[in-house]
Amino acid sequence: xxxxxxxxxxxxxxxxxxxxxxxxxxxxxxxxxxxxxxxxxxxxxxxxxxxxxxxxxxxxxxxxxxxxxxxxxxxxxxxxxxxxxxxxxxxxxxxxxxxxxxxxxxxxxxxxxxxxxxxxxxxxxxxxxxxxxxxxxxxxxxxxxxxxxxxxxxxxxxxxxxxxxxxxxxxxxxxxxxxxxxxxxxxxxxxxxxxx
Amino acid sequence: xxxxxxxxxxxxxxxxxxxxxxxxxxxxxxxxxxxxxxxxxxxxxxxxxxxxxxxxxxxxxxxxxxxxxxxxxxxxxxxxxxxxxxxxxxxxxxxxxxxxxxxxxxxxxxxxxxxxxxxxxxxxxxxxxxxxxxxxxxxxxxxxxxxxxxxxxxxxxxxxxxxxxxxxxxxxxxxxxxxxxxxxxxxxxxxxxxxxxxxxxx
Numbered sequence: 001x002x003x004x005x006x007x008x009x010x011x012x013x014x015x016x017x018x019x020x021x022x023x024x025x026x027x028x029x030x031x032x033x034x035x036x037x038x039x040x041x042x043x044x045x046x047x048x049x050x051x052x053x054x055x056x057x058x059x060x061x062x063x064x065x066x067x068x069x070x071x072x073x074x075x076x077x078x079x080x081x082x083x084x085x086x087x088x089x090x091x092x093x094x095x096x097x098x099x100x101x102x103x104x105x106x107x108x109x110x111x112x113x114x115x116x117x118x119x120x121x122x123x124x125x126x127x128x129x130x131x132x133x134x135x136x137x138x139x140x141x142x143x144x145x146x147x148x149x150x151x152x153x154x155x156x157x158x159x160x161x162x163x164x165x166x167x168x169x170x171x172x173x174x175x176x177x178x179x180x181x182x183x184x185x186x187x188x189x190x191x192x193x194x195x196x
Numbered sequence: 197x198x199x200x201x202x203x204x205x206x207x208x209x210x211x212x213x214x215x216x217x218x219x220x221x222x223x224x225x226x227x228x229x230x231x232x233x234x235x236x237x238x239x240x241x242x243x244x245x246x247x248x249x250x251x252x253x254x255x256x257x258x259x260x261x262x263x264x265x266x267x268x269x270x271x272x273x274x275x276x277x278x279x280x281x282x283x284x285x286x287x288x289x290x291x292x293x294x295x296x297x298x299x300x301x302x303x304x305x306x307x308x309x310x311x312x313x314x315x316x317x318x319x320x321x322x323x324x325x326x327x328x329x330x331x332x333x334x335x336x337x338x339x340x341x342x343x344x345x346x347x348x349x350x351x352x353x354x355x356x357x358x359x360x361x362x363x364x365x366x367x368x369x370x371x372x373x374x375x376x377x378x379x380x381x382x383x384x385x386x387x388x389x390x391x392x393x394x395x396x397x398x
Contacts, residue, residue, distance in 0.1 A: 022370055023370050024225070025221050025222075025224050025225035025370065025373065026221060026299075027221070028220040028221045028224065029218075029220060029221065029304055032217075032220065074276065074280060075276070076298070077272050077275055077276050077279065077298040077301055078269070078272040078273065078276055081268055081272050081301050081302070082268075082269070082272075085265060085268060114268075114302075115302045115304060115307060116302070117221050117299045117302045117303075120298070120299060120301065120302050121295060121299055124295045124298055124299070125295060128294075128295065167382075169382050169383075169385045169386040169389065170378075170382045170385075171385070172385075173217050173378070173381050174378040174379070174381045174382035174385065175378070176378075177374050177375070177377055177378030177381065178374065178375060178378040178379075180374045181371050181372075181373075181374030181375040181378065182371075184369075184370045184371045184374055185366075185371045188369065188370075188371065
């Protein structure tokens with residue numbers, strides 16, 4: 001029972017209160033770069049969720065059974081980034097062979113996920129907070145869902161922003177950042193969400 | 197070799213944060229106090245310079261296809277060194293920067309400079325480029341820290357400047373990061389557009 005409550009707390013925290021974008025600043029580059037259209041934002045969000053879940057699982061195993069066992073904790077950063085890079089490469093090859101439609105839909109975003117700091121971030125945070133295997137995977141997936149929620153909401157606002165009238169110097173990134181800032185303000189409301 | 201021109205590019209016309217818009221995550225996340233900003237800026241400066249030098253030195257030995265993987269391994273090696281040094285010598289800064297030190301590995305500035313500059317230029321030019329871009333990044337971090345710490349917490353490097361009841365606490369929260377960086381980039385776009393207009397009207 002305790003485990004279930006812990007997982008629920010992790011889920012709520014990762015999606016709302018400690019959203020990866022709005023309160024932890026992880027994964028801002030793809031968040032700003034791939035949010036001009038809702039379709040691509042959804043594709044990117046799903047791909048990131050998938051990779052974050054998988055990376056959490058694989059890196060937990062690598063950390064527990066290879067790095068910790070042989071006293072190589074200081075190699076964590078190097079090991080994790082290599083695991084993530086090869087994982088992304090592997091998923092790319094797998095999708096190309098077995099699900100070509102999904103592969104073409106995700107297109108260029110798949111290789112970009114390697115350098116998404118949300119993925120490396122979630123893995124490092126799992127190690128820091130001493131999560132067990134199930135908690136790690138749940139944190140990875142729900143963190144990805146939080147990213148998906150944020151990027152889809154942001155993309156739908158940005159699509160309307162095109163018609164807005166704002167000073168020319170704020171064109172592009174500045175107005176997007178201000179929009180994201182206001183959304184972060186709204187998400188701060190969730191930080192009072194401490195049911196458990 | 198043109199050190200002055202590269203420095204101007206790093207600081208102004210090709211500033212990694214304000215013009216190329218790279219490395220946003222760390223820029224917004226850790227700029228809540230001057231000490232943090234300085235620690236992060238200097239770490240990135242060191243890693244960027246060293247990885248630029250190494251990548252420029254081995255650029256002819258590396259096959260084109262695996263260059264990205266190789267860049268990441270070189271960068272991750274240096275990041276681990278800097279991480280361990282910070283933990284050993286300045287544990288307070290290492291603790292407050294937390295997960296963002298290992299995350300320098302996926303900071304787009306370093307990978308971006310490796311791909312765009314170090315892979316195509318010689319060792320010396322790459323070293324200078326690393327230093328200039330690193331200085332550009334550090335300066336932006338310090339400006340953001342200055343604004344956010346002074347207006348958000350009312351202190352500068354821990355010393356109280358504005359009495360406790362006045363500061364806008366919101367600026368030290370994530371919201372402040374987005375708003376301050378947005379304003380800075382807008383100012384930069386305004387300044388660049390203005391200097392361009394002046395040149396054209398001459």
